[in-house]
Amino acid sequence: xxxxxxDNIGLLITNxxxxxxxxxxxxxDASVVVEAGRVVSVGHTGQxxxxxIDADGACVLPGFVDSHTHLVFAGDRSEEFTARMAGQPYxxxxxxxxxxxxxxxxxxxxxxxxxxxxxxxHRAGTTTIEIKSGYGLxxxxxxxxxxIAKRHTDETTFLGAHLVPSEYVGRADDYVALVxxxxxxxxxxxxxxxxxxxxxxxxxxxxxxxxxxxGAAIGLVGRLHGNxxxxxxxxxxxxxxxxxxxxxxxxxxxxxxxxLAGSDTVATFLPAADxxxxxxxxxxxxxxxAGATVAIASNCNPxxxxxxxxxxxxxxxxxDMGMTIDxxxxxxxxxxxxxxxxxxxxxxxxxxxxxxxxLDAPSHHHLAYRPGVPLIRQTIGPxxx
Numbered sequence: 001x002x003x004x005x006x007d008n009i010g011l012l013i014t015n016x017x018x019x020x021x022x023x024x025x026x027x028x029d030a031s032v033v034v035e036a037g038r039v040v041s042v043g044h045t046g047q048x049x050x051x052x053i054d055a056d057g058a059c060v061l062p063g064f065v066d067s068h069t070h071l072v073f074a075g076d077r078s079e080e081f082t083a084r085m086a087g088q089p090y091x092x093x094x095x096x097x098x099x100x101x102x103x104x105x106x107x108x109x110x111x112x113x114x115x116x117x118x119x120x121x122h123r124a125g126t127t128t129i130e131i132k133s134g135y136g137l138x139x140x141x142x143x144x145x146x147x148i149a150k151r152h153t154d155e156t157t158f159l160g161a162h163l164v165p166s167e168y169v170g171r172a173d174d175y176v177a178l179v180x181x182x183x184x185x186x187x188x189x190x191x192x193x194x195x196x197x198x199x200x201x202x203x204x205x206x207x208x209x210x211x212x213x214x215g216a217a218i219g220l221v222g223r224l225h226g227n228x229x230x231x232x233x234x235x236x237x238x239x240x241x242x243x244x245x246x247x248x249x250x251x252x253x254x255x256x257x258x259x260l261a262g263s264d265t266v267a268t269f270l271p272a273a274d275x276x277x278x279x280x281x282x283x284x285x286x287x288x289x290a291g292a293t294v295a296i297a298s299n300c301n302p303x304x305x306x307x308x309x310x311x312x313x314x315x316x317x318x319x320d321m322g323m324t325i326d327x328x329x330x331x332x333x334x335x336x337x338x339x340x341x342x343x344x345x346x347x348x349x350x351x352x353x354x355x356x357x358x359l360d361a362p363s364h365h366h367l368a369y370r371p372g373v374p375l376i377r378q379t380i381g382p383x384x385x
Contacts, residue, residue: 003035005049006060006356006380011363013061014042015334016349024326025349032060034354037381042349053380059363061329063127063355063381064310065336065346067155068223068247068268068297071117072110072145073135075101077302081276090277091201091229094303095135095163102135102145111148117300118152121308122383125376127355128336128345129383130297132195134159139183146190152383155340157223158187161196161203161211176207180214193244194220198234205233212241221341227251228279239263245295245339250274250282260292266339267292269331270299271316272307284331285322295335296328315371325368355381 012032014025019042021027033041033049041047080094102110114131121129131149133156136142142160149156160179168175184194194215198208202225212222222241226234228248235256238246246260247268260267269282287294296313299305307313310332317328337346345353358378359366366375 001036002051003033003040003049004051004053005031005033005047006053006055006358007031007047008045008057009055009060010057011059012042012348013059013329013364014349015062015330015347019349022326023330032348032354032356037354039348039350039352039354053358053378055358057362058377059359059361060348061357061359061364062333062346062348063357063379064125064332065128065340065342066121066126066298066300066310066332067130067245067295067336067339068270068299069129069131070134070159070299070301071114071131072133072148073098073102073302074105074110074113075302080303081306084276084278090279090304093163093201096166098135098302099137099165103138103141107144107148110145111151114148114152117308118383121298121300122379123376124309124311125357125379126308126310127353127379127381127383128155128340128342129153130155130157130193130340132157132159133187134162137162137165139178139186142183143186143190146187150190154192156191157193157195158184158191158215158220159195159197160184160187161208163197163202172203172207176203176210179211184214184218188218188220191220193223195223195225197225198237199225199229199232205237208234208237209241212243216241223247227256228273235259239265244341247297247299248273249287250279252283252287257287257290257292260287261290266295266335268295268297268339269317269321270297270305271313271321273299273305275316276306277304281316281320283322284317284327288323288327293335293338294331295339296331297336297339311367311375312371315368318368325365328368329364353381
């Protein structure tokens with residue numbers, strides 16, 4: 001079996017404190033040997049294998065783990081973005097515009113669009129990704145969206161409870177009943193996770209709880225959109241239901257932070273969404289200092305965060321969310337892995353997936369120091385599961 005060594009690494013981030021300095025497990029003048037998709041050895045420069053990739057003194061770090069995306073969609077909402085920049089508030093209603101476009105697009109075309117977005121994300125350093133449904137909002141199109149997503153990743157999330165579709169306006173409880181029964185039954189064979197948008201204008205706490213409990217009854221683990229537009233019940237509900245993560249977390253009370261710190265639920269920040277919607281940025285410092293586990297994800301979607309760039313998210317987190325560059329890097333690697341309840345990705349240590357990023361830079365600090373510059377020289381390892 002062929003082995004490959006990534007050699008001549010100036011600075012290696014392993015995310016394994018037993019292998020190097022500090023929480024990032026930093027090593028200098030290092031090499032990593034990968035065989036059959038797994039790391040088999042971390043050592044000094046000069047390890048030998050069948051094939052050799054020369055890092056030429058650059059920084060090498062684990063591939064990014066993007067734990068929150070909405071990649072299965074069609075249509076364009078750039079005019080909505082332009083209107084927001086001119087002062088129009090974001091309320092999530094544009095989801096219905098994307099739903100109409102997605103429903104009317106062929107499966108082959110949707111799959112092609114997903115592949116293009118995945119290739120873009122991979123070029124930007126992402127090697128593990130979660131993909132949600134949520135732009136079908138009927139039985140057939142939610143199942144179809146998840147079937148497409150599952151072709152590309154094992155981390156698929158049923159988000160039938162994204163918004164009440166046009167045909168159910170004024171009958172939200174009837175729609176939730178559809179989500180919890182026929183839609184869930186059709187989606188479940190293609191899904192690992194279940195999610196709901198617990199927010200003003202979407203679904204309230206009781207409706208979101210019903211969705212999460214219906215999913216849990218058939219083995220789908222919960223995730224939750226919460227506390228994006230204002231303080232609300234999302235964080236407390238996610239902790240109560242044992243969700244793997246609660247995502248957005250823009251508006252948090254002290255009680256919310258205490259609940260996160262006392263639980264295994266990961267607080268996932270989506271800074272590119274706050275950038276695009278002109279919301280305040282989340283105060284990550286408070287959450288980290290309380291001892292909660294945090295992640296950062298792209299939230300790639302056509303309405304509120306049309307980016308696959310984790311580097312952009314890192315730069316925002318360092319500039320505007322009170323995070324150090326080391327904390328931000330951990331949030332997009334081991335933090336994202338924790339949000340997906342994975343221990344095999346987000347690190348470069350013996351036994352982990354051999355997913356790595358070679359930077360065009362001597363250290364990871366440049367990801368925030370040089371925002372907007374394409375610093376990913378090479379992404380090693382398949383994007384997906």
